[in-house]
Amino acid sequence: QSALTQPASVSGSPGQPITISCTGTGNDVGSYNLVSWYQQSPGKAPKLIIYEIARRPSGVSNRFSASKSGNTASLTISGLQAEDEGDYYCCSYVHTGGWVFGGGTKLTVL
């Protein structure tokens, strides 16, 4: 169960878009639609922002979108806002029946 690969950090200016990648293998991201993304602010529990590759839970801004191609999933935040700062984690179901998270990406809004 090796962690999915995410960039350690990304940054962008307010109003700009950013994309966070999440690379797995054919045993996880590449084989299942059960890919989700979580946002975590310091000292807080994670919050689900995307599930089943690209679906947004009720109440999550439509500035968050996601997709998958092969073994790589991607999260895009359009129109960056200061409140978007935090850590972002991808997560995928694994063929062994468990789940695996990415190492996390720290988003800084400049």
Added chain:
Amino acid sequence: EVQLVESGGGLVQPGRSLRLSCSASGFTFADHDMHWVRQSPGKGLEWVSHVSWDSGTITYADSVKGRFTISRDNAKSSLYLQMNNVTAEDTAIYYCAKDKGVWQLVGMDVWGQGTTVTVSS
């Protein structure tokens, strides 16, 4: 309001045991799979274990397999994690999380506030 409240964390010596609990409210607990996820200090999220809505399917991360046991009591809307033979690497905030799907896996849509486990002599 949908809510998960963890308890049972604390300071434990290496090799000892600890039992975490998670009390659920505001939703039909028996309809949803549940997970335990942990986060070591300053580190990322690590999935620990999952139990299906009917306890028919249980899975563990390799790092805890054989030492941790997940269970649930649908009558009490409660989730548990029995942690045996703990090591310093088990030091973390432990979150319980509800799966969004009904009788199926989708993703973890509700999280508790976490309970802190510190393993130290």
